Amino acid sequence: MSKFAGNEIIHQYLRHNKKFPHVLCAGCGHGIVLGTLIRSIHSLGIPKDDVVVVAGIGCSGRLAVYVDFNTIHTTHGRALSFATGIKMANPRLNVICLMGDGDALSIGGNHLIHAARRNIGVTALVLNNNIYGMTGGQSSPATPEGATTMTNPYGQLDKSFDTVELARGAGANFVARGTVFHVNRLEKIMVQAIERPGFSLVEAITPCHTQFGRKNKYKSPVDMYNWLKKTAITVERYNELPENKREGRLPIGVFVERDRIGFEEQYYAMQRQLLKPAAKGGK
Amino acid sequence: MARKSKGNNSVTIYPDWCKGCGICVEFCPQKVLGLNDQGKATVVREANCIRCGFCELHCPDFAIVVKNKEEPVEVEMENGTPKPKAKAKPKAKGKGA
Amino acid sequence: MPRRKKRKEIFALGNEAVVEGALLAGCSFYGGYPITPSSEIMEIMAARLPKIEGGVFLQLEDEIASMGAIIGASLAGRKAMTATSGPGFSLMQENLGYAIMAEAPLVLVNVMRGGPSTGLPTSPAQADVQQARWGTHGDHPIIVLSASNVQECLDMTITAFNMAEKYRTPVILLLDEVTSHTREKIEIPNAGEYEVFSRTVPSMPPEWYKPYEETVRGVPPMPPVGSGYRFHVTGLTHDRNGFPTQRPEEIVELLERIHRKIDQFFYDIQLVEEIRTEDAEVCVIAYGSVARSAELAVQQARDNGVKAGLLKLKTLFPYPRRHQEKILAKARTIIVPEMNMGQISREVKRVNMGRASVRTINRIDGRIVAPSEILKVIMQG
Ligand SMILES: Cc1ncc(C[n+]2csc(CCOP(=O)(O)OP(=O)(O)O)c2C)c(N)n1
Ligand code: SF4
Ligand code: SF4
Ligand code: SF4
Numbered sequence: 123m124s125k126f127a128g129n130e131i132i133h134q135y136l137r138h139n140k141k142f143p144h145v146l147c148a149g150c151g152h153g154i155v156l157g158t159l160i161r162s163i164h165s166l167g168i169p170k171d172d173v174v175v176v177a178g179i180g181c182s183g184r185l186a187v188y189v190d191f192n193t194i195h196t197t198h199g200r201a202l203s204f205a206t207g208i209k210m211a212n213p214r215l216n217v218i219c220l221m222g223d224g225d226a227l228s229i230g231g232n233h234l235i236h237a238a239r240r241n242i243g244v245t246a247l248v249l250n251n252n253i254y255g256m257t258g259g260q261s262s263p264a265t266p267e268g269a270t271t272m273t274n275p276y277g278q279l280d281k282s283f284d285t286v287e288l289a290r291g292a293g294a295n296f297v298a299r300g301t302v303f304h305v306n307r308l309e310k311i312m313v314q315a316i317e318r319p320g321f322s323l324v325e326a327i328t329p330c331h332t333q334f335g336r337k338n339k340y341k342s343p344v345d346m347y348n349w350l351k352k353t354a355i356t357v358e359r360y361n362e363l364p365e366n367k368r369e370g371r372l373p374i375g376v377f378v379e380r381d382r383i384g385f386e387e388q389y390y391a392m393q394r395q396l397l398k399p400a401a402k403g404g405k
Numbered sequence: 406m407a408r409k410s411k412g413n414n415s416v417t418i419y420p421d422w423c424k425g426c427g428i429c430v431e432f433c434p435q436k437v438l439g440l441n442d443q444g445k446a447t448v449v450r451e452a453n454c455i456r457c458g459f460c461e462l463h464c465p466d467f468a469i470v471v472k473n474k475e476e477p478v479e480v481e482m483e484n485g486t487p488k489p490k491a492k493a494k495p496k497a498k499g500k501g502a
Numbered sequence: 503m504p505r506r507k508k509r510k511e512i513f514a515l516g517n518e519a520v521v522e523g524a525l526l527a528g529c530s531f532y533g534g535y536p537i538t539p540s541s542e543i544m545e546i547m548a549a550r551l552p553k554i555e556g557g558v559f560l561q562l563e564d565e566i567a568s569m570g571a572i573i574g575a576s577l578a579g580r581k582a583m584t585a586t587s588g589p590g591f592s593l594m595q596e597n598l599g600y601a602i603m604a605e606a607p608l609v610l611v612n613v614m615r616g617g618p619s620t621g622l623p624t625s626p627a628q629a630d631v632q633q634a635r636w637g638t639h640g641d642h643p644i645i646v647l648s649a650s651n652v653q654e655c656l657d658m659t660i661t662a663f664n665m666a667e668k669y670r671t672p673v674i675l676l677l678d679e680v681t682s683h684t685r686e687k688i689e690i691p692n693a694g695e696y697e698v699f700s701r702t703v704p705s706m707p708p709e710w711y712k713p714y715e716e717t718v719r720g721v722p723p724m725p726p727v728g729s730g731y732r733f734h735v736t737g738l739t740h741d742r743n744g745f746p747t748q749r750p751e752e753i754v755e756l757l758e759r760i761h762r763k764i765d766q767f768f769y770d771i772q773l774v775e776e777i778r779t780e781d782a783e784v785c786v787i788a789y790g791s792v793a794r795s796a797e798l799a800v801q802q803a804r805d806n807g808v809k810a811g812l813l814k815l816k817t818l819f820p821y822p823r824r825h826q827e828k829i830l831a832k833a834r835t836i837i838v839p840e841m842n843m844g845q846i847s848r849e850v851k852r853v854n855m856g857r858a859s860v861r862t863i864n865r866i867d868g869r870i871v872a873p874s875e876i877l878k879v880i881m882q883g
C-alpha cells in the first residue's frame with residue numbers, strides 16, 4: 123500500500139487553467155472515481171495525448187472538463203456513440219467513457235448494450251450513484267426498490283438494473299464492479315479494463331449524499347461511505363455465501379473476462395484482407 | 406513497511422480545495438486529522454501518520470498531500486505527462502493496438 | 503474553354519451519385535441506420551468504404567448513435583457523413599445541434615419522404631425544409647443544400663463536404679425521393695476538375711492553441727483529437743478554451759461568431775441557378791425535383807411568348823435573398839411550387855415584402871408537381 127500515485131501526481135493531470143475545487147458537492151464520490159481513473163492511466167504509462175475521455179451529461183459528465191486529456195463532453199446518454207466513432211476513426215487512441223447511471227442505463231441504455239455486443243474497444247465507466255444527481259434527485263434505473271426520490275416520493279416500485287448482468291448479457295468482454303471506498307481494488311479493475319481489448323465496463327458505486335443519501339437516511343457523506351464499507355464484499359466471498367445471506371450485500375470484483383478481439387481490430391483486419399491484391403474481386 | 410515510516414511524514418491539506426466532507430477525518434486509521442471550526446480538515450497529529458494513503462486516495466477534491474519527509478516523490482514529466490514510477494510496464498495497450 | 507480530359511460517364515441513381523460525390527470529396531467515414539428512401543446510400547457505402555484504405559463504414563443501433571459516431575469521427579479528423587429520411591432526421595436533431603455547437607464538420611443527407619411521422623415511406627415530399635432550418639433547438643446557423651437531378655446529387659455532395667470543412671459546421675443536403683431514385687447518366691469529374699477543401703489545422707504550438715478562438719473568418723483551426731492538442735469539446739455554451747461559461751459577454755461572443763462565420767460568406771454559400779431570369783416577368787422559384795418540372799414549364803411558357811424565368815435554389819439556407827431581390831426588379835409574379843404546404847414560400851414572401859404577387863403550388867399527396875401544373879399558373883400571369 124506504500125506505492126501509490128498520490129495527489130501530487132494527480133495534480134499533474136488536472137487542468138491548471140480550470141478553477142478548483144471542482145463543482146461537485148462535498149463528499150461526492152465522483153471525484154474519487156476521477157482520481158482513481160487518473161491513477162490507472164498513470165500506472166499504465168499512457169501519454170495524455172493518447173487518452174480520450176468521452177463523457178455524458180450529468181454530474182459524472184462534468185468531470186471531463188477538469189482533466190488534461192483530450193476531453194469530449196457529449197449529449198445525455200450518447201457518450202458511447204461518440205466514443206465508437208472516435209475509436210473507429212483512430213484505433214490507436216485509448217477511449218474512456220464517463221457516464222452516470224441515468225446516462226448509461228436509461229437514456230443511453232441502447233448504446234450501452236450495442237457497444238457491448240459490438241465489442242468496440244472502449245472502456246465504459248458507469249458512475250452509479252443510484253440517482254439522477256445533476257437534475258435534482260429523480261429516480262434512475264439504478265435506484266433501489268423502495269428508495270425515496272423526487273419522482274418516487276412514496277417509494278420506488280420498479281426493480282433496478284443490475285449493470286453487471288446487463289453488460290454480461292450484452293456480451294461485454296470485461297465486466298467489473300468496484301466502489302469508491304475500495305479504491306485500490308477499483309484502480310486495479312480499471313487498469314485491467316483499459317488494458318483488455320474490446321469493450322470493458324466498470325461500474326463504480328459512488329455515493330451521492332446530496333440527492334440520494336439525504337432522502338434515504340444517510341445523514342452525512344461519511345454515512346454513505348460507511349454503508350459501502352459494510353455492504354461491499356468481494357465476488358469470490360459473495361459466491362461462497364449461502365443464498366439467504368446474500369441479500370443486501372454488494373459483490374465487487376471482476377465478473378466477466380472474455381477474449382474476443384475488439385470490433386475495430388476485426389474491422390481493420392477485414393479491410394487489410396480486402397485490400398490484399400489477391401483478394402481483389404473476392405467476396 | 407508503511408508503518409516504519411511513522412513520524413517521518415508530512416501531511417498537507419489545501420484549505421481552498423477542501424470542502425469539509427469529513428471522509429479523511431472519519432477513516433484515518435491513526436486519527437491524524439480533524440475538522441476545524443470552519444469545517445475544513447486540518448492536521449492534528451501529524452507524527453502519527455503512517456502514510457497509509459487512505460486520505461489521499463479518498464479525498465474527492467485532491468486536497469491532501471502526504472509525503473515522506475526523507476524521500477519526497479519527485480514528479481518526473483515526459484511530454485507533459487508525469488512519468489510512471491520505475492516499474493510501470495510500458496507494454497502495448499490492448500486497446501491501443 | 504481549355505480542352506479537358508474526357509470524363510467517366512455512369513448511369514446512377516441519385517443516391518449512388520451522393521456516394522460518388524462523397525468519396526471524391528474525401529469522405530472516409532459513414533455511420534448510419536437504414537431507412538427508405540435513403541438506404542441505397544448506406545448500402546453502397548457499406549460495399550465501398552471498407553475497400554478504401556482507412557475507410558470506415560458503421561451500421562449503428564439508431565440515428566442518434568449514427569450522428570454521435572460521425573461527430574466522434576469528425577473530431578478525430580475524418581470527413582464523415584450519414585444519410586437518413588424523415589423519422590431518422592427527427593432523431594438526429596439533438597446531436598445535430600451538438601455538431602453546430604462543437605463546430606464539427608459533417609454532412610447529413612436527408613432524402614425527404616412524406617410525413618409527418620412514418621408518413622409515406624416510398625413517396626416524395628419536400629416537407630422537411632423548415633425542420634432542416636430549425637429542427638434542433640436554440641438559435642443556430644445552418645447550411646442546407648439541395649439537388650434537383652442526379653448530376654447535382656454528386657456535385658452538391660462535394661460542395662456539402664467542402665462547405666462543412668471550410669466553415670466547421672454540419673451541412674444538410676436535402677434530396678427528395680424523386681431525385682434520389684431517378685437513374686440517369688452522369689459525369690464523374692476527373693481529379694483536379696473540382697475543388698476539395700479540408701479543414702484548417704492549427705499551426706502553433708499546442709500550448710497556444712485555443713480551440714474556439716475568434717479568427718478573421720470566424721472559423722478556428724481544428725486539430726484531430728489525439729494529435730497533441732489537448733482540449734475540451736462540449737455542447738455547453740463555452741469560452742474560447744472550450745470550457746463551459748455563463749458569462750454574458752462570452753455567451754454572446756460564441757453565438758455571434760458561429761452565426762457570423764456563415765452569414766458573412768453568403769456569396770460563397772448561397773448557390774442558385776438563374777434560368778432566363780434576366781427579363782422574367784413571371785418567375786418560378788423552385789428546388790429539388792420540382793425545379794426540373796419548373797424548368798420545363800418555363801421553356802414551354804417562353805415558347806408561348808410569356809417572359810418566364812426560373813430561380814433554382816441549390817442553397818436553401820441561408821436563404822439566397824439577394825438572388826430573389828434581383829429577380830424582383832422585373833418580376834410581377836413569383837410562383838413557388840413545392841411538395842409541401844408552403845415551406846420555402848415563407849422565405850420567398852419574407853423577402854418579397856408585398857412587391858410581387860406570390861402564388862404557391864402545393865402538393866402533399868405523394869405525387870410530383872408536374873410541369874403542366876406550373877405552366878398553367880405561369881400562363882395565368
Ligand atoms: C436529452 C436530455 N434529457 C434530459 C436531460 C437532463 N439531464 C441532465 S443530467 C440528467 C441525469 C443525470 O443523471 P446521471 O446520468 O445518473 O448522472 P449523475 O448526475 O447522477 O452523475 C438529466 C436527466 C438532458 N440533459 N438531456
Ligand atoms: S448532486 Fe450528487 S452526484 Fe451531483 S455533485 Fe452532488 S453529490 Fe455528486
Ligand atoms: S476528504 Fe478532502 S475535502 Fe473531504 S474533508 Fe478531507 S481534505 Fe477536505
Ligand atoms: S496517510 Fe493514512 S495515516 Fe496518514 S493522515 Fe492519511 S489516512 Fe491518516
Ligand SMILES: [Mg+2]
Binds near residue numbers: 262
Ligand atoms: Mg446518477
